[in-house]
Amino acid sequence: MEIKTLDKLPEKIIIPLRQHRGMVCEPLVKKGDRVLIGQKIGESKDYNSSAVHSSVCGEVIAIEESAHPDGNKAMSIIIHPEECDETVAFSPCKDLKPEKLAELIKESGIVEHYGMPTHVVLKPKGKNIDTVLINATSSEWIGGTFKTPRDYASQMMDALKLLMKAAGAKKGAIVLRIDDKESIDAFEGIEVDKKKLRVAPLVGSRRIGYYFREQSSDIVVVSQKRIYGKKILNFFTYNVTGRKVDIGCDPTDVGVAICSIKSAKALYDAVHEGKPYYETVVSIEGFSDNMEYIRVKIGTPFKDIIEACGFTGEIGKIIANGVRTGVAQYTDLVPVTKGTTRISMQKPEEVIRDESVACIHCARCVDVCPVELIPSRLAVMADQGRFDECRVLHIDNCIECGDCAAVCPSKIHILQLIRYAKDAIEMAYEDMPSKESSNLKLGCACGGE
Ligand code: SF4
Ligand code: SF4
Known part of the structure; x- marks a missing residue:
């Protein structure tokens, strides 16, 4: 299998200071600083946080909010990269406690x-x-x-x-x-x-x-x-x-x-x-029948990857991390982060814009569910706010694969409805030990109808 690489440097590398669930990192560099490959440029004392490193040699041209592939914006270090492979000194550290x-x-x-x-x-x-x-x-x-x-x-x-x-x-x-x-x-x-x-x-x-x-x-x-x-x-x-x-x-x-x-x-x-985590491999789909793979430096904008893969046509939609469960992007200037695994491209005619219609009870969603749920029923319950009944139907077992929504001929947004119910349930049971919460009843937004 061939793994591509970019044959020219992006105009800028955008490294978000939040690529993890904990606290956002504080920048360790300022505008005008020159950075090397592997240099730590952001850190946080929070235990749940993780350091960020420069993936290129170059000059920090800004520290500002920039698009993040999770759909939000994040404070990011913007670097103008140079044609240079200089790294910080990497020292292997075997036999650590x-x-x-x-x-x-x-x-x-x-x-x-x-x-x-x-x-x-x-x-x-x-x-x-x-x-x-x-x-x-x-x-x-x-x-x-x-x-x-x-x-x-x-x-x-x-x-x-x-x-x-x-x-x-x-x-x-x-x-x-x-x-x-x-x-x-x-x-x-x-x-x-x-x-x-x-x-x-x-x-x-x-x-x-x-x-x-x-x-x-x-x-x-x-x-x-x-x-x-x-x-x-x-x-x-x-x-x-x-x-x-x-x-x-x-x-x-x-x-x-x-x-x-x-x-x-x-x-x-x-x-x-002794090398820190600053590059990754992402898969690209939508250019051809086959999936393509590209090794990129973290912080590379999607735009440069799309160009490197030779795609020149009109793009209907760009999705990070998979068509079924990923996040649609509003700009191609969004960078690859540690959490980016796939970039999916859709042509304008492939973008699904159909309105959903009533369930025809075909049971296709039931047939494809890998964890043997009844997605059609869960979607109805979630839509009506009947969250207790969703729990009885084991909504928590849903692995959010999106298979049910993908096969639904009525284009019902099953996965979104299930996520909505799961979020509501999680919020309602927050801070309660699981043994206690399993005996409690949730309030029902529609009065139980
Ligand atoms: S998204 Fe959930 S309910 Fe739908 S098929 Fe996947 S596991 Fe089953
Ligand atoms: S696939 Fe769609 S139309 Fe068919 S039973 Fe499931 S929700 Fe209803």
């Missing part, structure tokens, strides 16, 4: 694609992590990042041990996609503590606990079907470990830390090369 490793992750700016800093996932305050999972079910982009599939497997195994060490976890697993033959072949027979592992499929009721015992190893490699969706983490946790995550909770509440390949690779690079 667990707490120093967690600090390195924060300092290196490593963040999960959904915005949570990786050190917070591994060391959440007041919780203990006993199992670390690397979700490698979406690994199409690995070709350009690792020299060979075997190289990928050994780096991921090393990264898993580092993540486990940082978290203080005794068990760990790498989860591959069941049809990703290349990755499965790469991991098959890999040695851990002089034991050869086999890639085990998660079938039936067998979860990783079974394979830890069967392979007499604290580290296993398993495979499962890929699950798409914005909120897959809780479902993924259940599928892989068998631990159920309550509504309003996340995997760390049941002792599980989930990291992506990108953050695992970023940690590997930080430890072995």
Whole structure:
């Protein structure tokens, strides 16, 4: 698989000081400063925050609010890049103690694609992590990042041990996609503590606990079907470990830390090369029938990527992070951040503008739902504000994959309605322990009709 790169520097690089869920970073540079590749340019003392680094050499030309791919604006450091590869001195730091490793992750700016800093996932305050999972079910982009599939497997195994060490976890697993033959072949027979592992499929009721015992190893490699969706983490946790995550909770509440390949690779690079997280690979769809992949510096505007991919036609819509669940952009000057995984382009004629009409009870949404919900019913309940009934129908299990809305012939905005109800439920149960909240009744906006 070919991974493209930009053949010319963007006119400007826009690095948001908020690329994570915690406090916005404070800038460490000012207008007129010259910065180097890998230089820390923003940080926050807040534990839930993560440092930001310059991805280019150049001059800071402004620190101002700029478009952010989450649809809002964010204070950003704008750099005019120079044709220069000068980096700050990178120093590898192997054999770190667990707490120093967690600090390195924060300092290196490593963040999960959904915005949570990786050190917070591994060391959440007041919780203990006993199992670390690397979700490698979406690994199409690995070709350009690792020299060979075997190289990928050994780096991921090393990264898993580092993540486990940082978290203080005794068990760990790498989860591959069941049809990703290349990755499965790469991991098959890999040695851990002089034991050869086999890639085990998660079938039936067998979860990783079974394979830890069967392979007499604290580290296993398993495979499962890929699950798409914005909120897959809780479902993924259940599928892989068998631990159920309550509504309003996340995997760390049941002792599980989930990291992506990108953050695992970023940690590997930080430890072995001393390199912070300043570049990423994003997939581009909409130019041709095939997905394209491009390695870019964080802060590169979408506009430069679109041009580099050779797209010249009229664009109807640009969406960050997937057509079904992503965010439509109002400008192509929005930059790639640590959370950007995909840029989708739609031609004007592809943009869906149809008004939704009444449900025809075709049950297509029920057929496609991967977690066996009744989306049509949930949408009606949500629309009428009958949130208690949404809970009875297990709305919290929805992983927000958007499949139901995609197949609906009546163009009903099922996913938006479900999200609306989930937000309302989450707000209503905020600050209540899950045991207590499960016995409470929510108020109903429409009087229960
Ligand atoms: S209800 Fe819709 S968005 Fe939610 S999991 Fe089912 S198909 Fe996906
Ligand atoms: S797919 Fe659309 S029209 Fe068909 S049952 Fe579901 S909500 Fe109704």
